[in-house]
Amino acid sequence: MQLQEAYSMLARRVSRAVLAALLALGCGEGAAAAPAALAPPRSDAPVELGPIAPLEAAKHLDPARLELGRQLFADVRLSGNGKLACATCHDLGHGGVDGRPHSLGVGGEPLAVNTPSVFNASLNFRQFWDGRALTLEAQIDGPLLNPAEMGSSWPRVLDTLGQDRELAARFARSYPQGLTPANVKNALATFERSLVTPNAPFDRYLSGDSGALSADARHGYELFTTYGCSSCHQGRGVGGNMFQKLGIMADYFAARGNETAADLGRFNVTHDEADRHVFKVPSLRNVALTAPYLHDGSVPTLPDAVRAMARFQLGRDLSDGDVHALVAFLESLTGTYAVPR
Amino acid sequence: MISRAVWRLSALAAAALTATVVFNERSAPDQHEHQAFSQLLDDTRALDQDMARHALEARFQLVSNYDQLTKDDLDVRAIHDGSPVEVPTFVRAGERRAIAQALSRYAALARERQRLLEDFKSKNALLKNSISYFPSLAAGASKQTRDPVLVAHINELRALTLNVALRSGPQLLLAQSQEISALSGQAAAHEDDKARHGIELTLAHARTIAASKADTDGVLTRILELPIGAAREDAQRLYSKAYARAATEARYCGLFVAAMAFALLGLVTHIGLRLRRAAIELGKSNE
Numbered sequence: 046m047q048l049q050e051a052y053s054m055l056a057r058r059v060s061r062a063v064l065a066a067l068l069a070l071g072c073g074e075g076a077a078a079a080p081a082a083l084a085p086p087r088s089d090a091p092v093e094l095g096p097i098a099p100l101e102a103a104k105h106l107d108p109a110r111l112e113l114g115r116q117l118f119a120d121v122r123l124s125g126n127g128k129l130a131c132a133t134c135h136d137l138g139h140g141g142v143d144g145r146p147h148s149l150g151v152g153g154e155p156l157a158v159n160t161p162s163v164f165n166a167s168l169n170f171r172q173f174w175d176g177r178a179l180t181l182e183a184q185i186d187g188p189l190l191n192p193a194e195m196g197s198s199w200p201r202v203l204d205t206l207g208q209d210r211e212l213a214a215r216f217a218r219s220y221p222q223g224l225t226p227a228n229v230k231n232a233l234a235t236f237e238r239s240l241v242t243p244n245a246p247f248d249r250y251l252s253g254d255s256g257a258l259s260a261d262a263r264h265g266y267e268l269f270t271t272y273g274c275s276s277c278h279q280g281r282g283v284g285g286n287m288f289q290k291l292g293i294m295a296d297y298f299a300a301r302g303n304e305t306a307a308d309l310g311r312f313n314v315t316h317d318e319a320d321r322h323v324f325k326v327p328s329l330r331n332v333a334l335t336a337p338y339l340h341d342g343s344v345p346t347l348p349d350a351v352r353a354m355a356r357f358q359l360g361r362d363l364s365d366g367d368v369h370a371l372v373a374f375l376e377s378l379t380g381t382y383a384v385p386r
Numbered sequence: 387m388i389s390r391a392v393w394r395l396s397a398l399a400a401a402a403l404t405a406t407v408v409f410n411e412r413s414a415p416d417q418h419e420h421q422a423f424s425q426l427l428d429d430t431r432a433l434d435q436d437m438a439r440h441a442l443e444a445r446f447q448l449v450s451n452y453d454q455l456t457k458d459d460l461d462v463r464a465i466h467d468g469s470p471v472e473v474p475t476f477v478r479a480g481e482r483r484a485i486a487q488a489l490s491r492y493a494a495l496a497r498e499r500q501r502l503l504e505d506f507k508s509k510n511a512l513l514k515n516s517i518s519y520f521p522s523l524a525a526g527a528s529k530q531t532r533d534p535v536l537v538a539h540i541n542e543l544r545a546l547t548l549n550v551a552l553r554s555g556p557q558l559l560l561a562q563s564q565e566i567s568a569l570s571g572q573a574a575a576h577e578d579d580k581a582r583h584g585i586e587l588t589l590a591h592a593r594t595i596a597a598s599k600a601d602t603d604g605v606l607t608r609i610l611e612l613p614i615g616a617a618r619e620d621a622q623r624l625y626s627k628a629y630a631r632a633a634t635e636a637r638y639c640g641l642f643v644a645a646m647a648f649a650l651l652g653l654v655t656h657i658g659l660r661l662r663r664a665a666i667e668l669g670k671s672n673e
Contacts, residue, residue, distance in 0.1 A: 271519070271522060272519055275518075276515035286455075288504055
């Protein structure tokens, strides 16, 4: 085989040399095969073996694209009525959420599900509660084009943004194709990839700083693993990497009442009966900042969310002491957003 | 002076040489493309092996998070969804169709594998949840009741359920099921609400362990038995065959080019000699 390859290469070189000579003599144009681009490298995210892995700051992001994304994230021109920006619901000063059970769309009506935090969204294996988008880029179409959310369209966005010559010039400098839907999405997604929050007390604890956690938080972590919470809430994101049914040990929706279409969760995407009431397990990073909780925003406080999860997922009524410890642990997952250099 | 036949032969040789060179340029294997496509197939094979290994590691708790499986999913998507690598251009249309069909079969199986892996992660999490929670739950239930018969049943159920979690077999499952029924009957008659609730919860997680273990192992078996390796090897085999065919053709083309080049060289030399002789004869006749 190697001999054959060498032979074919030699034959190719001979024929290329002869062809080049012929071309030099003006015999015509050759058809040179365009070299194929190499396969993209595998993702280099660090992978740890414990239930929860420490988080690292975002790296390898294009600074110009990130800055474009940062500007667009707060740009109300992306919405149909020119009043809403991504940052309206994903308030970066408020844990990446707006604190409402249901954010309000362009028409002032509450949306179907609670707004998930944009911080650490890049760690999620799918986007949205029902996991219908595979990537951050694909996710952007969801709120932007939904008439109830931002109520816009790509022609409108491009037309509006295109009138901003300075912005259009920056796009032209950062992207060969300039201002296009794909590039707007890429800029926004690049910025969102920067929104990771490392250096939480629990990250420092995992890195060997035993003083980073209070005794309550350490006890809470023990409970978190003993009670089986870490079976779903695990990995770098402490969640966000799998689907799970809400209401494993007790019927959450019967207890809450008023079931809505959004409560069907993953079923709305797959139409598979097994996916009824199945949702993406949310990341618990910064969970202390992102009240109210659950996909329906029905649980106002973190202790209430811990009790609800224990009841519906484990079938257990927790003691106040256990709730206190678990909340202390969850509070230790609050990290800091460091602008990538 | 120089016969028409020689000119014709020369023109024919030059035309054949040109045609062969152009044909070879179009159909000979481009090593850049070949390496890129071979790399894609190799990466795919490595990822398939990684994914099976990572699923097994997750099932047997050698790892306690799903980040590795998530990373595998990203890698598969990076290779197969966003990749600019295509079947090399030297592959003929018929061969290309066959390879594309094999790759399409592979892609369909990869999508099915990802669906099953998501199912596996959810079911395995349920199993792990109950396995990690069950021992403390059973211990708590034992403490809450003073009835020695109930305590004995709870202890027996704990032993059987932990055995079920570790091993398999219809007899073990039957024994656990019988113990669940026995304890369930005893618990229903228990007067203490708190103790009864503790036992019922213990029973619920014991049932979950039995059911989830069967479900999880069933899904894992389906993942491992998917004929994804065969589909990938099919594409690999078809591509290797196309590459070998193109390489052989290139070799023959090379030989033919060399032969034609020599023939052309001979004819040009012949023409040159004839012209030189003619020039000498012309010179002599002018003297």
